[in-house]
Amino acid sequence: MAAVIDHSRxxxxxxxxxxxxxxxxxxxxRPRPNLLGGLGGWLWLVVIVVPIYYIVIGSFKxxxxxxxxxPLLPTPExxxxxxxxxxxxxxxxxxxxxxxxxxxxxxxxxxxAFMAAYPIVRxxxxxxxxxxxMFLMGLALPLQATIVPIYLIIGELGLYxxxxxxxxxxxAFALPVTVLILSNFMxxxxxxLFESMYVDGATNWTILWRLxxxxxRPALTxxxxxxxxxxxxxxxxxxxxxxxxxxxxxxxxxxSFQGEYSVNVPAILASVVLSTLPLVVVxxxxxxxxxxxxxxxxNR
Amino acid sequence: xxxxxxxxxxxARVAAPSAWYAAPAAAFFLVFAVLPVGALVVLSFTSWDGLxxxxxxxxxxxxxxxxxxxTLAALGVTGKIMLFSFLVQAPASLLLGTFTAGRQRYRAxxxxxxxxxxLLSSAAVALAFKAxxxxxxxxxxASGLDVLRQDWLGNSDLVLFVVVFVIAWQFVPFHTxxxxxxxxxxxxxxxxxxxxDGAGRVRQFFAITLxxxxxxxxxxxxxxxxxxxxxxxxxxxxxAGGPGYATRLLPLHMYLTGFQANEMGAASAIGVLLVLLGxxxxxxxxxxxxxxxxxxxxxxx
Numbered sequence: 274m275a276a277v278i279d280h281s282r283x284x285x286x287x288x289x290x291x292x293x294x295x296x297x298x299x300x301x302x303r304p305r306p307n308l309l310g311g312l313g314g315w316l317w318l319v320v321i322v323v324p325i326y327y328i329v330i331g332s333f334k335x336x337x338x339x340x341x342x343x344p345l346l347p348t349p350e351x352x353x354x355x356x357x358x359x360x361x362x363x364x365x366x367x368x369x370x371x372x373x374x375x376x377x378x379x380x381x382x383x384x385x386a387f388m389a390a391y392p393i394v395r396x397x398x399x400x401x402x403x404x405x406x407m408f409l410m411g412l413a414l415p416l417q418a419t420i421v422p423i424y425l426i427i428g429e430l431g432l433y434x435x436x437x438x439x440x441x442x443x444x445a446f447a448l449p450v451t452v453l454i455l456s457n458f459m460x461x462x463x464x465x466l467f468e469s470m471y472v473d474g475a476t477n478w479t480i481l482w483r484l485x486x487x488x489x490r491p492a493l494t495x496x497x498x499x500x501x502x503x504x505x506x507x508x509x510x511x512x513x514x515x516x517x518x519x520x521x522x523x524x525x526x527x528x529s530f531q532g533e534y535s536v537n538v539p540a541i542l543a544s545v546v547l548s549t550l551p552l553v554v555v556x557x558x559x560x561x562x563x564x565x566x567x568x569x570x571x572n573r
Numbered sequence: 574x575x576x577x578x579x580x581x582x583x584x585a586r587v588a589a590p591s592a593w594y595a596a597p598a599a600a601f602f603l604v605f606a607v608l609p610v611g612a613l614v615v616l617s618f619t620s621w622d623g624l625x626x627x628x629x630x631x632x633x634x635x636x637x638x639x640x641x642x643x644t645l646a647a648l649g650v651t652g653k654i655m656l657f658s659f660l661v662q663a664p665a666s667l668l669l670g671t672f673t674a675g676r677q678r679y680r681a682x683x684x685x686x687x688x689x690x691x692l693l694s695s696a697a698v699a700l701a702f703k704a705x706x707x708x709x710x711x712x713x714x715a716s717g718l719d720v721l722r723q724d725w726l727g728n729s730d731l732v733l734f735v736v737v738f739v740i741a742w743q744f745v746p747f748h749t750x751x752x753x754x755x756x757x758x759x760x761x762x763x764x765x766x767x768x769x770d771g772a773g774r775v776r777q778f779f780a781i782t783l784x785x786x787x788x789x790x791x792x793x794x795x796x797x798x799x800x801x802x803x804x805x806x807x808x809x810x811x812x813a814g815g816p817g818y819a820t821r822l823l824p825l826h827m828y829l830t831g832f833q834a835n836e837m838g839a840a841s842a843i844g845v846l847l848v849l850l851g852x853x854x855x856x857x858x859x860x861x862x863x864x865x866x867x868x869x870x871x872x873x874x
Contacts, residue, residue, distance in 0.1 A: 413855030445605030
């Protein structure tokens with residue numbers, strides 16, 4: 274701020290110097306490389322990458338080889354037997370369960386939040402304001418605190434140990450942040466677009482699907498991926514709401530796999546790799562979308 | 574409200590979508606989030622083992638929770654992890670966010686890699702670190718450095734910091750993203766002006782970046798602080814609260830009380846504590862930030 278005010282003291286130079294500055298930047302000649310920043314950046318990379326590297330190379334070691342070798346060096350005799358062990362132990366069922374729960378929670382959550390964000394942004398009614406406050410309040414609630422009543426409610430509904438029992442609370446818990454991000458995006462749709470559609474005789478319902486939907490599509494993708502990450506990796510609710518092997522989801526399967534194969538570290542590492550692979554694929558495909566959407570969504 | 578509507582008649586006439594559009598979402602949230610919070614309060618005054626009938630116990634659950642040393646210890650552990658996590662994560666993600674906001678190509682590549690921990694589930698992260706920190710077959714042996722040859726998860730003086738580190742490893746990437754977006758929204762002209770005035774990089778950071786990021790800092794801090802009340806799966810798989818009670822966080826204490834000791838009433842009382850803490854902390858963070866974020870969101874509507 275101070276810099277801006279100081280700046281006004283030199284009105285004569287003002288028009289000329291910024292242009293020169295821009296030209297210099299355009300040639301890519303930065304005044305001084307940020308050594309400290311770069312060092313910190315590379316250091317953090319090491320912190321991030323070492324555990325991931327360790328997981329991946331460890332998953333290719335034989336069980337005896339793992340205990341003999343240096344854990345941070347790749348093995349000369351890589352093996353796929355750990356992956357075979359994981360795949361033989363119900364991996365595809367857990368994968369399918371996770372996919373069902375994730376899709377079953379994310380699609381309705383994003384749809385409901387999309388419809389809710391519309392009046393929250395465009396209507397000035399008290400009810401819409403109330404709904405908005407409720408969802409904002411939901412952001413500050415540690416919803417995991419409600420595991421006991423959720424366990425009770427799901428049990429009373431006869432949904433204990435079912436995938437639907439996992440889906441319903443997941444939808445509710447995804448709503449606050451989804452509504453927040455979507456309404457932030459909707460606020461940026463120019464008012465003139467609504468007016469012109471209205472003049473053409475469109476109803477609010479039509480406007481919602483013909484104008485608001487295409488305009489918020491990037492945000493919809495972002496929140497969908499964001500919520501999918503959360504549901505896919507969710508652990509606590511599967512832990513308290515399911516028990517049978519048939520209804521087990523991936524993160525829980527990692528934990529029970531560890532209980533069963535506690536000495537077979539390479540197999541545990543292979544299960545970690547396999548359970549993460551689907552998200553890596555999603556990340557590779559949707560990275561730009563996710564990252565740009567997230568950074569914008571939380572910065573209003 | 575009315576004044577604003579009168580001032581902009583066209584808005585009111587063109588777009589007044591019925592609040593009914595929000596009804597399905599609101600209904601879902603009421604049934605599976607608001608109702609459970611209410612039920613939580615009621616259940617905290619009952620005794621229930623999870624199977625038999627629920628009976629009111631006249632505050633016995635509360636008495637047992639509030640007088641239990643384990644609860645006090647869990648509150649202490651939660652407070653410590655919250656504080657240390659914040660002290661580690663907030664500066665780290667702020668600096669990394671500012672760093673990755675730069676347009677250099679190597680920084681873009683680094684930003685892609687920084688994101689990777691977000692793809693792993695907490696259970697996966699916990700299992701990986703459990704193996705990596707094994708005193709016999711983990712990183713201590715691998716590196717040959719005696720400093721790293723510790724019983725990381727078995728030493729009750731160390732384990733808390735290990736948990737803080739693993740939590741940071743998992744969550745700093747997310748907050749880095751938030752800050753990266755925040756920094757990129759700061760107008761270039763501010764930095765250009767500062768450059769002309771001869772302000773160095775550090776000065777620019779403190780005079781422009783930091784104040785401009787005020788609301789990003791509030792958002793990120795709220796998520797961080799309230800989020801630290803939800804660390805469950807990571808600690809559950811990594812240490813199960815041990816050794817002893819050294820990493821028994823409040824949510825973990827709630828789970829173990831309710832679903833392993835079968836004291837659902839007491840677990841609900843702990844749940845109420847968690848909700849109160851969450852709301853209280855969110856309020857404090859936003860007041861510290863000098864403006865009520867919730868109110869500003871609504872003004873923006």
